[in-house]
Amino acid sequence: MTDESNRTDSPPVVDLPVDAVTATRGQRDAAATLRRAQQLVRDAQAAIEEASRVVGQSHAAGPVGAAAARLMVAESERQELAERLAEVEHQVGRLMTLYVATYQLHATLDPVEVQSTIAEIALNLIGAEQFVLLLIDEEDKGYEVRLLHGGADTPWTHTQRYTGGDPLVDAALTDGGLRFGPTEESPVLAVVPLRVQDVTVGALVILKLLAHKPAFVKEDHDLLDLLGAHAASAVFAARVYSKTARKLRTLESLIRLVNKG
Amino acid sequence: MNAVKARKVLIVEDSRLIHKMYEVMLRPIALVSAFDGREGLDKLSQNPDVDLIILDINMPKMTGLEFLAQVKATPALAKIPVIIVSTEGKEEDVARGLQSGAAAYLRKPFQREDLLKLVNNIETKQSAA
Numbered sequence: 001m002t003d004e005s006n007r008t009d010s011p012p013v014v015d016l017p018v019d020a021v022t023a024t025r026g027q028r029d030a031a032a033t034l035r036r037a038q039q040l041v042r043d044a045q046a047a048i049e050e051a052s053r054v055v056g057q058s059h060a061a062g063p064v065g066a067a068a069a070r071l072m073v074a075e076s077e078r079q080e081l082a083e084r085l086a087e088v089e090h091q092v093g094r095l096m097t098l099y100v101a102t103y104q105l106h107a108t109l110d111p112v113e114v115q116s117t118i119a120e121i122a123l124n125l126i127g128a129e130q131f132v133l134l135l136i137d138e139e140d141k142g143y144e145v146r147l148l149h150g151g152a153d154t155p156w157t158h159t160q161r162y163t164g165g166d167p168l169v170d171a172a173l174t175d176g177g178l179r180f181g182p183t184e185e186s187p188v189l190a191v192v193p194l195r196v197q198d199v200t201v202g203a204l205v206i207l208k209l210l211a212h213k214p215a216f217v218k219e220d221h222d223l224l225d226l227l228g229a230h231a232a233s234a235v236f237a238a239r240v241y242s243k244t245a246r247k248l249r250t251l252e253s254l255i256r257l258v259n260k261g
Numbered sequence: 262m263n264a265v266k267a268r269k270v271l272i273v274e275d276s277r278l279i280h281k282m283y284e285v286m287l288r289p290i291a292l293v294s295a296f297d298g299r300e301g302l303d304k305l306s307q308n309p310d311v312d313l314i315i316l317d318i319n320m321p322k323m324t325g326l327e328f329l330a331q332v333k334a335t336p337a338l339a340k341i342p343v344i345i346v347s348t349e350g351k352e353e354d355v356a357r358g359l360q361s362g363a364a365a366y367l368r369k370p371f372q373r374e375d376l377l378k379l380v381n382n383i384e385t386k387q388s389a390a
Contacts, residue, residue, distance in 0.1 A: 086374075093373030096285045104278045120278040123348060127370045212350030212368050 094219050097125060098226055105234040109241040114234045115147050121227060122204060123149065126220055128189075130208035132156045134173075135194075135235065136201045143173065143202065154207055169205055176200050178224060180216070190216065192224045194232035201232050269293065269310055273301035273328060274317040274346075279369075283315065286373045287380075298323025302331055311341060313380065318347040318358070326361055333362040342383045346371060 104117050115133060122128040132154075133147035143162040151157050164170050172179045172191035176198075179191040189209065194202040204227060209215070216224075272283050273295045280294055293308050295301035297320045305311060314332070318325040325345060332338045342364040347354070350368035358366045364386075365379045 089374055090372070093286070096373060097282070100278065100282045100285055104281055107277075117278060120276050124276055124279055124369050127348070129348075210348055210350055210368075213370070 094222065097219070098222060101125060101223060101226060102230050105230045106237075109238050111235065111238040111242055114231070114238045117234070118204060118227070118231050119147055119149055121223070121231075122206065125223055126206070126216075127210045127213035128206045128208070129210045130154060130206075132205040132207065134162050134169075134203045134205065137161075138239075146202075151207065156205075156207070166205075169203065173200055173203055178221075178228060190224060192228045192231075194228055194235060196229075196232040196236045201235055204231070268312055269308065270313045270315060271295065271301065271304055271308065271311045272315050273298060273320070273325065274315070275320040276317070279317070279346075286376060297321050298325060298328030298331075301328050305332070305338060305341075309337070313383065314341055314343045316343050316345050316363070318345060318349050318354070326357070329358075329361045329363060342387065344376075344379055344383070346376070 101121050104120070105114065108114060108117070115135075118133055119131075122131045128149075130150040131147075132145055132149075132151070134143040135146045136142070137144050145156060145159050145162060148154070148156055156162075162169070166186050166188060168179045168181050168183060168186035168188045169191050171177070172193045176193045176195045178193065179188075181188045181190065188205055188207060190204075190206040192204040192206070193200045194204065204224075269291045270283075270287060271293045272280060274280055274283075275296050280296075284292060293304050293311060295304045299322045301314075301316070301323075305314075316325045316329060325347070329343055329345075332341065332343065339362075343362065344365045344367060345358040345363045346367045346369060347358070348369045355366045355368075364383050367375060367379060
């Protein structure tokens with residue numbers, strides 16, 4: 001190996017002390033080797049420091065980092081479950097309302113009590129302040145105003161029979177479909193036709209909601225739908241029962257008279 | 262989750278439908294039922310261990326507010342918390358109910374979770390006091 005090649009292989013040294021320039025070739029070689037060794041030591045130290053920093057980081061990111069990530073996932077799942085639980089609780093509440101409405105409608109066979117239950121549902125569960133219950137007159141197939149709630153100043157106040165005139169009510173009574181208003185032609189908020197065996201036996205006409213209830217909500221639609229079907233069958237059953245009970249009483253009186261005679 | 266701790270609740274309400282609603286919503290709490298304010302006072306004297314009253318306003322014989330005034334005027338009953346649940350929902354109705362001594366006011370129609378939340382809040386306040 002020549003001197004030239006030795007110089008080329010040596011690490012770049014720029015800050016040679018003055019005495020090194022004037023030193024012998026052997027001394028210069030020794031100094032260069034020493035500097036190279038120093039440089040290698042510095043590089044090794046830097047490498048060790050870097051390695052220990054990386055190792056430290058990986059320790060931190062290892063168990064703690066993984067735990068933090070799992071905690072975040074668990075927190076997100078907890079949040080999602082809490083939302084789903086709230087939704088389920090809400091659904092349970094809705095189903096309870098529907099169950100109670102159905103239960104109470106079919107809890108009696110007294111026509112007056114059935115009407116009173118329809119009124120309680122309209123007021124307490126739907127929040128209707130003014131409403132009218134129309135029921136079919138079996139004799140002439142017209143509609144009687146059987147119940148008027150909260151209406152001292154409605155067009156229905158002094159009406160005993162409904163003979164038509166409100167387009168929304170007329171349409172609901174004709175096709176048996178639930179109608180929502182108001183429309184340009186009708187001030188009525190909702191008409192719930194009461195249908196049993198494809199026959200419309202009446203309608204609940206909602207004219208006004210309670211002041212703190214600005215509009216119908218999603219839950220009301222289920223309740224109105226249920227009311228349309230179950231109120232009708234409850235009214236129908238109560239009417240049939242009351243007619244049968246009346247006939248039975250007449251027959252019993254007749255039998256008693258015959259037995260006496 | 263709404264875990265209600267109350268053991269016995271007096272319901273003073275004239276609607277059978279709403280009585281049934283409370284029965285379903287507050288299960289398994291023991292309920293004592295009254296259909297007007299006067300009956301409510303009778304039931305209260307027969308059940309001194311009632312720890313919450315749910316009260317309607319518009320009732321025959323004795324209204325909810327009259328009942329509430331009597332309860333608050335009786336030292337042995339005055340501490341029982343009362344929740345008014347009514348269709349009377351104007352601001353002045355709510356203010357009148359709370360000024361009369363009700364712990365909370367809920368407007369009808371109500372959601373089950375709103376009722377349970379109110380009951381829980383009242384229980385929490387009571388156990389903290």
